[in-house]
Amino acid sequence: MAERRNGQVVTFYSFKGGTGRTMAVANVAWILAAHGQRVLVVDWDLESPGLHRFFRPFITDSMLAGTGGVIDLIRRYEGAARKASLVDPGAPGRLDHARYARVSQEAFSIKWEFGNGGVLDFLSAGRHNHHYSRSISGLNWDDFYEELDGDTFFTALREDMKANYDYTLIDSRTGLSDVADICTVHLPDTLVTCFTLSEQGIDGAAEVAQAISRKTIRSGPPSTRSSRRIRVLPVPMRIDPAELKKAETGKLVAKQRFAGLPEGLSETDRDQYWTTVEVPYRAFYAYEETLATFEDERGQPGTLLAAFETMTGYITKGAVTRLPPMNQADRARVRAQFVRMAALVDSELTLRYDRNGAVWAEWIGWILRESGIRVHDAAGAAGAAADVARHLVINAGDSDAGRPIAAGPPDRPPLVVHVAGNQPPVGSSDAVNTTRISGFDPLVAADRILRLVGVAPPAPDLLVGAPRFPAQPPEVVQAPVRNLRFTGREAELDTLRERLSEGGESTVLVGLHGLGGIGKSQLAIEYANRYRNSYDAVWWIDADATTAEVDEQLQQFGLRMGIPCPAARPRPRRR
The missing domain is CATH 3.40.50 (Rossmann fold)
Structure with missing residues (x-):
């Protein structure tokens, strides 16, 4: 049985976008995993997922396309709860919520050996395909909570994260919303509030942080209900060293608006916190999603890596404060993989x-x-x-x-x-x-x-009017086995394909004629096999058969297609 870890859930939140929040999640996660911790990162920015881009050298497209994520877990539970509520409105509350809230159903490990037992698992926002936007837009959060006992589901999700990981880092969406509340109130033990030093950046983040810090969060069923206070860590981001005076003024204003935060520190320690905790702006990182754990040198003050190490130290209460040494050859290889190359577009x-x-x-x-x-x-x-x-x-x-x-x-x-x-x-x-x-x-x-x-990604409607996708075989197939010794006749096959494709959605009849024994049947067999995945159904009918046999073959075809066919009636003999 897997060890229950009683880990920590940490949400990274920003009131406004563009703070560098997602980058902080990725780098802190790497530092923790490199120290032998079991770490889960969660992309909960459902409307604009992007956390996976910081792990580009370690995550393949097939890993993203082949697994679901947050929205898939939620939708799976929603489906079961809604089905149960049709029989009994109170049934969702009696479901096995833990069964549907298992992160292991969708999370996967990134491709990197950390050593010391370190693991970095990734839970995406959802399966990366053209159905994703439909999945998030159709979810009614009020109904999910009030009618389908969503509160208990998210409590079970939090418990699963804590039981299986030392640290779960959640990249929350911005602003004020139901989704943001799940990440900032329901799930975390610690809330890292990322903000820039603009007025709206400070005000919005401070208002949310102060409100959450005053709350006592109660969760779980009445018999075992527990309560907790969320620890709030304000983090100034994108501090431009070229504007030291403005930066110092902005940090002073922020400290006043976030008065009393972080809690649990003496005034001296809190002053030290506000002096040391900040993430500088470095133009180099504005162009590509790159991990500072690979780009920056260890032990260099003023770097993003140093800032993320300091942040990690406060998140872990001093348990992890530095990135361990890394093999330099591995580091150079990964750095090269982060570099974006301009593709030459072929016209x-x-x-x-x-x-x-x-x-x-x-x-x-x-x-x-x-x-x-x-x-x-x-x-x-x-x-x-x-x-x-x-x-x-x-x-x-x-x-x-x-x-x-x-x-x-x-x-x-x-x-x-x-x-x-x-x-x-x-x-x-x-x-x-x-x-x-x-x-x-x-x-x-x-x-x-x-x-x-080298062309831009396709629009969702690109495939409207496209030929049938060849990876999907026909639903109904009955044709002679392909002649592996068939050769030549390419001109005839091209002509046949061209004629059969001319009608678009209309029915096209093409006949092959010629003397017996010249290969008409072989040509038809090759066409049926070569282009079979262009059709929803491929059915071979022997033209040399009797009328009754042809009728029977047509009837069998109709049955395979799900078309009810009357029994063939005997035809009157001709006189």
């Missing part, structure tokens, strides 16, 4: 693929054209333009070695899109020009392709 691309990638070429070509890129098809003999344009190889094979051979301009190495689940080999020279889209939903797949070619 023209030539698609190269084998017969397994034909249907993918249609879908990828459509995505690229809709994004303003001119697309050539190497299989279509596009001429000199296809040779000059950079090549994009669609690898639909079972290994990297079997992918189509690309040419193109010598100064522009080919781009490679893996569509069959295979990863680029370790040490591959073209790894930076490679992406994998298997296992992702259509919008995420389109995003990965466009990022590869």
Whole structure:
């Protein structure tokens, strides 16, 4: 049985955006995990999630796309509670709240070995796909609390965090809202209030901090209800050393507005707190989401790392005050991964693929054209333009070695899109020009392709009117097995595909005719297998069968499609 840790829940809150709150969460979490602590970071900024960007070298897109987050936990409980309330309005209060509040259902560990037992787990705002905005916009928080016993659910969530982690750091949303109240009142033991030294920054943060510091929070069922006071740590952020006089005046005003905070300190210690706790502004960090734990040198005063170490010391009451030493080779490698490189946008691309990638070429070509890129098809003999344009190889094979051979301009190495689940080999020279889209939903797949070619991420409506996504097989399939020795006949297959695609949503009938034995059936079999994922249903009917047998095959097709079909009636004999 896992050890129950009785850890601390710490919320980082700011009344206004742009304070550097999220960066503070990420760096404090790293310092704690590097000291052997079990740490969970939670992106609760549901409307504008971004905490994952500070862990970019350690979190893959598949990790974000393949797991849910805060909103998924909430929605899962909401669904169960609403279903139970339909039978009995009091039923939500009798649910096993702890079962639905287990963070381990959605959290995952970032890819880094801390040593000393240190763990850094990440709980995102929610699954990164085009359904996310719909998930958060449709949630009625008043109904969740009043009708579905949401209070008990969040209490169970807090207890799960405390039982499994030494520290849970929550990146809260800004301002005054139901979501912010969950993070600032219901969940934390400690509230880190981040603010800049503008008037609205100080006033808004101080008002919230003072109100919370005076509250006694009671949680849990009546029989075991506990109470606690939330410790509030005000932290001035983005202090510009170039304006020392204004900064000192602003800090003095802030200390007056946050009078008495932090609590539990003598006046001397509180003066020391306000003298030492601040996060400076450094222009270097304004351009990329980068961890100061890798960028700044240890032991250098005035750096962001030094500021976050001081902050960590107060959060842990002196238990953790410094980032441990790091292997310099590892540090240099990760620093390089944080550097953002400007992508060279290719205005023209030539698609190269084998017969397994034909249907993918249609879908990828459509995505690229809709994004303003001119697309050539190497299989279509596009001429000199296809040779000059950079090549994009669609690898639909079972290994990297079997992918189509690309040419193109010598100064522009080919781009490679893996569509069959295979990863680029370790040490591959073209790894930076490679992406994998298997296992992702259509919008995420389109995003990965466009990022590869240096185009902005797709709009949510990009896929309206797109060809069928090839990763989704037809729901109904009955066709002869593909002839692996089939070769040639590409011109006929291209013509057949072109004719069958002409009608759009309309029905198109195309007949293959010719002498017996010239390969009409083989051509149809190859087409049915090559382009099967372009269709919702593929059904083979033997034209040489009797009328009754054809009727029976059509009836079977209707049943598989869920269409009720009357039994075939015997046809009158012709005279």
